[in-house]
Amino acid sequence: MKTEGLTKIFSSRWSKRELRAVDDVSIRVPRGHDVRAAGAEWRGGKTTFVKMLLSCAHPTAGRAKVFGKDSQDPEARRPIGYLPEKPQVFPTYMTGWGMLDFYGALSGMDSAKRKEADSRSC
Numbered sequence: 001m002k003t004e005g006l007t008k009i010f011s012s013r014w015s016k017r018e019l020r021a022v023d024d025v026s027i028r029v030p031r032g033h034d035v036r037a038a039g040a041e042w043r044g045g046k047t048t049f050v051k052m053l054l055s056c057a058h059p060t061a062g063r064a065k066v067f068g069k070d071s072q073d074p075e076a077r078r079p080i081g082y083l084p085e086k087p088q089v090f091p092t093y094m095t096g097w098g099m100l101d102f103y104g105a106l107s108g109m110d111s112a113k114r115k116e117a118d119s120r121s122c
Helices: 046-053 096-106 111-119
Strands: 002-011 018-028 061-066
Touching: 002 046, 018 046, 018 061, 046 061, 096 111
Parallel strands: none
Antiparallel strands: 002 018, 002 061
């Protein structure tokens, strides 16, 4: 994994305030090494950083590579598993299959394979 100047700024439409969740992070982690994020329990930017690596959030500036590929390339994310910080809180408007379809799409699984998996579930 490698990041260069990775930054995420959240802006409020009404108050015009900015929150820098991640600010100019440049790191290089050699293949075969683990990554662990530690820091303040709340508002430390750890989750936002991981979400940018997985393309669940788009950086305001900078770029990231995972397994030597741009992190926005689904092939780079395919071997990565992700468990959100609050997996017990799913949107109430989604069914179980809807959530699986959503996460399959995030990981780059094409829609035909997702529909095939759904049809075999009955």
